[in-house]
Structure formats: C-alpha cells, structure tokens
Amino acid sequence: MIEIRNLKKIFYTGEVEVHALRGVDLSVAQGEFVAVSGPSGSGKSTLFHILGGLTPPTSGSIHINGRDLLGMTDAERTELRKTGVGFVFQKYNLLPTLTAAENIEIARDIAGRKGPRSAQFEEIVKLLGIAGRLDHKPRALSGGEQQRVAIARAVVNDPGLLLADEPTGNLDSENSVAVLKILVDLNARLGQTILMITHDPEAASFAHRIVRMKDGRIVH
Amino acid sequence: MIYRLVWENLKHRPVRTFLSAIFIGISVTLILTIVGLSRGVLDDIQQRARGTGADIVIRPPSSAVLGFTGNMKGGEKLEALVRERPHVTLTTGTLVQSIGNFQSITGINLKEFNAMSGGFNYREGGPFQRPDDLMVDDSYARSKHLHVGEELDLGNGKKWHICAIVEPGKLSQLFAQIGPLQEMYSATGEFSAIYVKVDQPANIPAVKEDLKEQLDGYQVYTMEELIGLISVDNVSLVKGFTQVVIGIAVIVGFLVVLLTMYTAVLERTREIGILKALGASPAYILGILMREAILLAVCGSLAGIIMAFGSRYLIYRFAPPFLSQMIVPDWWLKAGAISLIGAALGAIYPGLKAARQDAIEALSYD
Numbered sequence: 196m197i198e199i200r201n202l203k204k205i206f207y208t209g210e211v212e213v214h215a216l217r218g219v220d221l222s223v224a225q226g227e228f229v230a231v232s233g234p235s236g237s238g239k240s241t242l243f244h245i246l247g248g249l250t251p252p253t254s255g256s257i258h259i260n261g262r263d264l265l266g267m268t269d270a271e272r273t274e275l276r277k278t279g280v281g282f283v284f285q286k287y288n289l290l291p292t293l294t295a296a297e298n299i300e301i302a303r304d305i306a307g308r309k310g311p312r313s314a315q316f317e318e319i320v321k322l323l324g325i326a327g328r329l330d331h332k333p334r335a336l337s338g339g340e341q342q343r344v345a346i347a348r349a350v351v352n353d354p355g356l357l358l359a360d361e362p363t364g365n366l367d368s369e370n371s372v373a374v375l376k377i378l379v380d381l382n383a384r385l386g387q388t389i390l391m392i393t394h395d396p397e398a399a400s401f402a403h404r405i406v407r408m409k410d411g412r413i414v415h
Numbered sequence: 416m417i418y419r420l421v422w423e424n425l426k427h428r429p430v431r432t433f434l435s436a437i438f439i440g441i442s443v444t445l446i447l448t449i450v451g452l453s454r455g456v457l458d459d460i461q462q463r464a465r466g467t468g469a470d471i472v473i474r475p476p477s478s479a480v481l482g483f484t485g486n487m488k489g490g491e492k493l494e495a496l497v498r499e500r501p502h503v504t505l506t507t508g509t510l511v512q513s514i515g516n517f518q519s520i521t522g523i524n525l526k527e528f529n530a531m532s533g534g535f536n537y538r539e540g541g542p543f544q545r546p547d548d549l550m551v552d553d554s555y556a557r558s559k560h561l562h563v564g565e566e567l568d569l570g571n572g573k574k575w576h577i578c579a580i581v582e583p584g585k586l587s588q589l590f591a592q593i594g595p596l597q598e599m600y601s602a603t604g605e606f607s608a609i610y611v612k613v614d615q616p617a618n619i620p621a622v623k624e625d626l627k628e629q630l631d632g633y634q635v636y637t638m639e640e641l642i643g644l645i646s647v648d649n650v651s652l653v654k655g656f657t658q659v660v661i662g663i664a665v666i667v668g669f670l671v672v673l674l675t676m677y678t679a680v681l682e683r684t685r686e687i688g689i690l691k692a693l694g695a696s697p698a699y700i701l702g703i704l705m706r707e708a709i710l711l712a713v714c715g716s717l718a719g720i721i722m723a724f725g726s727r728y729l730i731y732r733f734a735p736p737f738l739s740q741m742i743v744p745d746w747w748l749k750a751g752a753i754s755l756i757g758a759a760l761g762a763i764y765p766g767l768k769a770a771r772q773d774a775i776e777a778l779s780y781d
Contacts, residue, residue, distance in 0.1 A: 249692065249774045270696070277694030288689045288778065292423035297416065304416035305695050348693070 196355070196388050197223040197246070202255035204241050204411075215241040217411035218255070226386040228379065230399035233408035239392045242408070243358050246390065247280045248272035260355050277306040281349030285361035287341040289333040295344045296329035299351050306352045319347050322384070323377055339370030346377060350387060357381070359391040363398050375401040417699075421706045424679070431675060436714040438671040439754050442664035443719020446750040447743060448726045449660045453653045455739035461642045466585035468532040469507075469610035470619045472641055473497065473626060474634040478607075486510065490606030493630065497609060500625055502618040505531050508606035509586070510593050514569045516735060520549070521587035522596030531612050532585050539563040540579035546595040548578035555588040556580045558736040573599065588736060661753055668715070668757025672708045676765035680704070687769050688777025697770035704769055708762030709755060716751035 204216040216238045223229050231239050244250045245257060248264065251272070257264040259279065267275065281302075282288075289298045299316065303309075320326050323343040333341055342362060349357055359378065363371035379401055381387045391402060399405045407414050425432045464472075473493070475485040487493055490508050498506045507527035513519045525542055529535065538553050540563035551561060556577075561567060567575045575591070597603045613622045619637050627635045636644070647653050680687070687700060727740040 244775055247692070273691075273694055273696050275694075276692060282692050284692075284778070288685070288692070290420070290686055290689060292427045293420060297419060297423075301416050301420065301690075302693050305690070305693050305699060309416075 196225040196227070196260060197221065197390075198256070198258040200256045202242075202245070202257055203253045204238075204245060204250070205253045206250075215411055216245075216252070216255075219408075219411070219413055221406065221413055223388065223390065226382065226388055227404065228382045228389045228391070228402045230391050230393055230402035230405045231408060232393055232396070232399050232405060233414075236410075237408040238411040239408050240360065241411075243360055243390070243392060246356065247282055247358050248275040278352045279354055279356065281352070281354040281357045283342070283345050283349050283357065283359040283362045285364035287333070287338070287345045287365070289341055289344060289348075291333050294330050294332055295325060295336065295340075298333070298344055299329075299348045302348045302351050308352065315353065316351055319350055322380065323347050337370070338366050339373055342366060342370070342374050343377060346374070346381070350381060350385070353385075355388060357387050357389045359389060361392055361394070363393070363395060371395075371398065417703060418706065421703055421710060424683070424703070424707060425710060428679070428682075431678070432711065432714075435671050435675040435711050436718055439668050439712055439715025439758065440718030440722055442667040442671075442757070443716050443750045443754050444722040444726055445660055445667075446657075446664050446753060447719065447723035447746055448730075448740060449657055450647075450746050450750075451723065451727065451740040451743045452730070452738060453647050453650075453657060454743060455741040456737065457645050457647060457650070457653070458741060459737070459739055460645050462584050463586050464638060464642055464645065466532060467528075467610050467638075468612065469638055470613040470616070471611040471623055471626065472636050472638060473609040473611065473630060474636075475607070476632045476634065478634055486602055486605040486607055487609070487633070488605060490609065491604045493633075494606065494609050496629065497611060497626060500622065500629065502614045502622050503611055504614045505612035506609055507531055508593070508609045510596055510600075510602060510605060511587075511607040512596060512600050512602075514589075517737060518569075518589070518735065519587065520569070520589045520591050520596060522591050522593035523586075524593050525590075528586075531610060535579070535585065536582035538580045538582060540577070543578055543592050545576060545578070546592065547573065547576050548592065549575035550579040550581050550590040551577060552581055552583040552585075552588045554583050554739075555736045664750070664753055665757040665760075668712065668754045669761040672711060672758040672761030673764060674761075675711065676704055676708055676762050677768075679707070680765045680769045683769075684772065684777050684780040687772050688774050688780065691772070691774035692778060700770045700772075701766040704766035705759065705762050708758040708766075712755045712758035713751070715758075716747075716754050719750065719754070720747050 199219055199221040202216050202219040206213050206215060219242060233239050245252050245264065252265055290301065293301065320329065323346060325340060325343050325347065328336060328340050336344065363374055366374060375398055378389055378391065382389050393399050475487045478485045494506050494508045497503060505527065507524055510522035511519050512522065549567060561577055563577050563580060565577050567577055569575060597605060613619050623635055623637055647657065690700060724742065727742060730738055730740045
C-alpha cells in the first residue's frame with residue numbers, strides 16, 4: 196500500500212533551512228491501521244502532509260498503491276486528495292456555513308461525484324451514528340459529533356488511505372474512545388488503511404502497529 | 416453543492432453582503448438614472464418640438480441643436496419672406512430667452528402659434544391679457560405650486576403674472592407674448608426660430624430646399640430631421656457623460672467586490688485550506704469566489720433597478736421641472752452586465768489569491 200524509502204523534506208523559514216524529514220523508511224500494508232507517535236517537531240505532520248499530497252517531498256521515494264508521489268505535479272497531487280486520501284484533523288475542520296450532510300457531500304462534489312447520495316453515504320452515516328444530526332451546522336454539534344462528521348467526509352469517496360492527525364486531541368476521553376472505535380470499525384469492516392498521528396499512548400494502542408518518530412526519522 | 420456553499424457564504428455575513436449589493440446597486444442606479452434622465456429630457460424636447468405642429472424650423476446660423484439661443488436679427492423680415500414662399504401656409508417666429516438654470520421663457524405670437532399647433536388646452540385661466548402675462552405648463556406649475564393670478568419672479572428683474580396653466584407638450588414650459596419679451600431684452604424684431612407649416616407633407620423637402628437657397632447660412636431643418644438630431648447618440652455631451660458614468664459604475668463595482676472578496680478570502684483562509692485538503696483545485700476555489708461575486712452583482716443589479724424607480728420619484732419630486740427620468744427597461748440587462756463585469760474583475764485578484772493559497776498554511780490559520 197505505502198512504500199517510503201529515504202524520504203527527505205527540507206523547507207525554509209526565512210533563510211533558515213529546516214530538515215523536517217531526514218530519511219524516512221516505512222512500509223504500510225493494505226488494510227493496516229498504524230499509529231505514528233513522537234514529540235513535537237519529530238516530522239509526523241510533515242510526513243502526513245506529504246502522504247496526503249499537500250506538499251511535495253524533497254527527495255527519496257514514496258509510493259501509494261504504486262503511484263509515485265515524488266514526481267507528481269500540483270494538479271496530480273490535487274487529484275490524489277480528491278479520492279486517494281482522506282483527512283481527519285484534530286480541529287475537525289468542518290465548513291461552518293454548511294450542515295453536517297453538506298460537509299460530507301462537498302467532498303463528493305469536489306471529487307466530481309454529483310447526484311443523489313449514494314448507498315455508501317447512507318451506510319457510512321449510519322455506521323458513524325450521525326444520521327440524526329445531518330441537518331445541523333457544526334456549531335450545533337458536539338466535538339465528538341463533529342469529528343464523526345469529519346470522518347464520514349474523509350471516507351465518503353472511498354479513499355485508499357485515511358490520514359488522521361490527532362483525531363482525539365480535542366475530545367474528552369469518552370468521545371475519544373468512541374472515535375477510535377469508529378476508526379477500528381472502519382478498518383475492520385471496510386478494510387480501510389489508516390495512519391493516525393497521536394501523542395496519546397492509549398489512542399495509539401487501538402492501532403495494529405505503532406511507529407515512533409524523532410528528529411525527522413522513524414526510530415522504531 | 417458549490418452553489419449551496421456560495422449562498423451560505425454570502426448568508427454568513429449578511430450585513431457585508433447587503434452593503435456590497437447595495438453599493439453595486441447604487442452604481443447600477445447611477446447608470447439607469449443617467450440614461451433615463453438623458454432619454455427623459457430629450458424625449459420631452461422631442462415631444463415639445465412635435466407639439467408646435469410645424470413642418471420646418473429655421474434657426475440662426477450658429478445655433479446648437481439643443482439650444483435655441485442666438486437670435487436672428489431682422490427676424491420679422493425673414494418671416495415675411497418665408498411666408499411668401501410657395502407651399503408655405505403658416506409661419507410664426509419665437510424668441511427664446513434664457514432665465515438661468517437651463518430654463519427659458521419662449522415668446523410667442525399666440526394667434527399664429529395657436530393656428531400652427533392647434534391651440535393650447537387651458538387647465539386654468541386663459542390667453543394673454545396683459546404684457547406681463549405668463550402661461551406655464553402643468554408640470555412646471557405643479558413643481559412650483561403655481562396657480563393662475565399669482566405672481567412669479569423668475570429672477571430677471573421682472574415679476575410675471577400667471578394668466579394660464581396649460582397642458583404640457585407644446586414647445587416650452589413658460590410662454591410670454593413675444594412683443595413685450597423682445598422689448599424687455601432689447602431684441603425688437605428678433606426671433607430665435609421661425610416655424611413653418613407647409614400645405615402638403617409631400618412638399619416639405621422641396622420647401623426646405625427652397626428656404627435653404629433663400630436663407631443662405633441659416634439652419635433649415637424639417638421637424639423630423641430636428642427630432643432625429645435630438646437623441647442621445649447625436650448629443651455628444653450626453654453620450655460622453657453616459658460613458659463616464661458607465662466607467663465609474665464599473666470601477667465602483669470592481670472596488671466593492673474587490674474589497675468584499677478580499678476580506679472574505681482573508682476571513683476564510685482556513686476554509687480554503689479545508690477545501691484544498693479535500694482535493695479542490697485552484698479552479699474550484701476561484702469558481703466559488705467568482706460565483707459569489709456574480710451573485711452579489713445580480714442582487715446588486717436587482718437592487719439598482721428598484722432604486723432607479725426611487726431616483727425617478729425623487730427627481731420628479733425635487734428636481735427642476737425640465738428634468739424627467741424615463742424608466743429604461745432595455746438598459747436593465749446592460750447595466751446588470753456592466754456591474755457583472757466590474758464584479759468579475761474585482762473577484763479575480765482575491766480569487767487567485769485564494770486559489771494559490773498554500774493548503775498547509777491555510778489549515779494552520781486561526
């Protein structure tokens with residue numbers, strides 16, 4: 196599913212060169228649920244941004260389902276984000292002017308999937324337990340509900356890879372467990388490959404495997 | 416779904432959206448008012464020209480189309496000459512005397528003028544009795560709240576006595592007897608124009624040519640030619656002024672939308688990042704902003720059309736009586752298109768800024 200070899204990323208803050216990734220090697224199998232942990236500045240988010248096609252790598256090789264991300268143009272990375280990768284963020288990142296349903300549907304719209312809601316849409320909404328909250332705007336939803344809407348939005352286009360960046364970081368323990376169980380459920384039922392950044396060892400324990408990062412490298 | 420997002424974005428900031436639409440609307444109103452005023456005033460002049468009943472008009476050599484200023488020295492002699500030409504059945508000379516504020520008194524020979532025009536319809540009062548008698552038309556009387564028997568000071572050092580209020584549409588709004596008016600302005604025997612009635616419509620061109628030969632240098636028009644000249648396209652001042660107003664409207668629309676969309680882009684930085692993370696292309700982001708700008712322009716145009724009715728009422732109520740604004744439905748689409756162009760131009764820079772925004776930076780924006 197994912198093959199990363201000697202991945203490096205350098206970016207510039209003013210005139211300062213920052214080596215965010217210093218040679219990452221990682222393999223993730225199809226349907227695997229991997230937690231990525233590590234201190235701030237260890238390169239977790241940069242790795243996610245590269246995997247999600249939000250920023251290009253500087254060197255190395257990175258393949259998702261056989262597609263090489265290194266040589267991708269901006270337009271190709273945009274295409275990857277439409278249907279190849281789904282994001283779940285710590286701050287939910289729902290569009291505040293749209294309802295829960297519309298927040299999910301806009302992901303379909305961007306992916307060019309017009310028309311009535313699909314059976315998959317209904318199934319995901321049911322699976323996530325948000326069927327009764329679809330007509331509410333984000334401000335009327337609890338943190339847990341917002342995160343479930345965000346998960347639904349991330350998987351509605353059936354992406355090969357789900358990237359979750361601290362998905363429980365803003366939630367209380369009860370909602371955190373609920374969200375993590377949903378991720379496990381998605382992984383088990385839909386065979387969804389998931390990479391999850393987390394600082395929380397308890398959250399990480401829900402994954403099949405934990406990968407630790409430090410100073411831009413995978414340490415074990 | 417994109418239209419839903421556009422609509423919700425505009426609804427999200429109702430005051431900003433309302434004010435933006437109103438400002439765009441004002442520029443649309445400006446266009447519709449100027450075009451409506453131009454047409455209204457020129458249409459009024461055309462109606463009054465037709466109302467004389469004349470077939471041909473003779474004017475001094477250097478007279479402008481819209482200005483009846485400039486007198487013919489020895490006008491009475493000229494009129495006598497014209498009256499003797501073949502096929503000419505009636506003639507009458509008039510003297511137009513400016514009283515400022517684009518208004519004028521027209522001196523007429525009432526008997527001759529009635530014979531040519533079919534006579535005045537008196538709403539109040541009757542024909543001239545005294546040298547200082549003044550007849551005013553209904554629209555002038557209404558705007559100045561005048562009645563027969565009242566005195567009117569037109570600022571020319573003389574008080575006029577209102578002897579009649581007449582139906583509008585005949586040459587002028589203010590009429591005096593030509594003799595006293597010539598005397599008052601030391602223009603005895605002078606005319607500003609001579610109106611000519613011809614026996615048969617078919618003879619009008621021949622009479623015109625004959626008069627041009629006889630009156631070397633004088634401007635001789637058939638009434639239809641004169642009316643044709645009194646149009647927006649032929650009055651360069653009005654045409655130029657309208658173009659300037661259209662330019663201003665485009666700039667106003669451009670600036671309003673630029674400011675509105677720029678603010679919106681700054682405010683929605685994070686949301687733009689979210690859309691990018693979902694795979695929205697730069698064209699998709701630009702499309703959202705352009706649609707918002709177009710929707711603002713459409714709403715603004717509708718508001719502008721409605722406000723044009725308001726400006727018409729205000730002009731009718733408070734402006735000088737010679738100003739009348741027509742409602743110009745054929746310009747609604749044009750004015751809307753002009754505001755759309757301004758709005759689209761205004762949305763380009765903020766739209767491109769949004770489209771080029773770095774997704775990671777945008778997502779970390781608070």
